Amino acid sequence: MLDINLFREHADMIRADHDKRGLPHDRIEEVIALDQTWRNHLHETDQLRREKNEAARGIGAAKKSGNQEEAQRILAQVADLGQRISDLESMTNEAMSARDRLRMSIPNILHSDVPKGEDESGNTVHAVHGTKPSFAFEPRTHNALIEMNKWVDLKRAAKITGSRFYFLKGDLARLEFALQQYAVDFLRQREYTFVQPPVMMNRAAYEGVTDLGDFETVMYGVEPDAYYMIATSEHPLTAMFMDETIPEETLPLRMVGVSQCFRREVGSHGQSDMGIWRVHQFTKIEQIIIARPEDSWALHEELLQNCTDLWDSLGIHYEIVNICTGDMGTVAAKKYDLEAWIPGANQYKEIVSCSNCTDYQANRLSIRYGQPGHPNQPIVHTLNSTAVATSRALVAIMEQYQLEDGRIAVPEVLQPHMGGQTVLEPCNWG
């Protein structure tokens, strides 16, 4: 959510950003109008309250001195003021909640490097790492590979849960586990603190970190407790500082979170999304940074550097893409994706997303830095990046490391986490 002062003092910045995104200005103007309405009502309410408070102060004194007539006169006056106040109060609250509902739907101000574009075709290639693997045989798709090796059981998962859930079995499950350990160790060596979060959050905390539309299309709700399953550990690891002032000397706060992630994926279809590429539940190792505003752009590059070092070490061929205006969500100010080469699909596909959310989440969550207990401390910036989403990493590894017989070579850096094993063997039951 954007700071309300931006609408009051620098609305042109927001308008210019909407122009770049190709969005109309009407919602901006409406926020400004509702804000003015709210402030007018608020001021009027305050004046009436003041009158009422002043009058009510006389009641005690009048009663004490036995002047019942005077007391009754004031009571009548105060009752009338009370009615007017409560009428005006509901209008005031209505204007404010309307203002903020709308304000939450207005996207973050983009960084100037973000390219203009209608949709994902407008994204620009920032860098290319590694080289396309060449095979002396016809490479199989990951769907064929998981089936012939009996590593994934979608059918039985559908029986007990529903579509897009899966059992991961045998050596592929072990590789998944190795990826988690490798990625956490990798980032711990770079001074990121390992954190395991709750996988459910309440609504108030969740509204601070995500787009409102996500409640319908992305998150699972948990009844009767009104919790939401997290879509990524970014959400709890950012929201954990809600309503806090973080001592400045502890910034930047670097964390590596690991959690199961849950996504409803409403409206997603397509042949290329078969198998375990797009699923309702997966594990993700995530990088999170809470930073001072002046440090956040350098730290955004640090997050990207961590990703490229990590994925280079896994020996995966990928492109780094600078996400364009039309493909950007509401929260990020700038976003890089890593897209791995998937031979079976003959295209590059998203495996990592690396964002600087600037103060957009922190405003809504009211996360400040400086001295706790002091007024008007500045708002922090929040950044997040995938390190490894294991289901997609497994796809990229299977597709790029496959052998002629359908088995998979284990990337060298993962072998120590696999007891020295160099090749994934099929599961012996299906």
Add this chain to the structure above:
RNA sequence: GCAGUCGUCGCAUAGCCUGGUAUUGCGCCGGAUUUGAAAUCCGGUGUCCCCGUGACUCGGGAGUUCAAAUCUCUCCGACUGCGCCA
């Protein structure tokens, strides 16, 4: 899950029974004093707005009342004991 105790400004605390301006200490910021520091003293230190002799604020919400930190209901959270359990 049951029972009890509790939740007050960054931390710690008083006020609640008996409704009427939210107390004090620590920390932090600024100033005075000092060669400098410590100590001491003075002021500041929740939110909002049109910045005032303004409004709001005592875990959240609702109610009673002219008036609620204070009384009532409800939800949330913490602690203790019992029960259950990986």
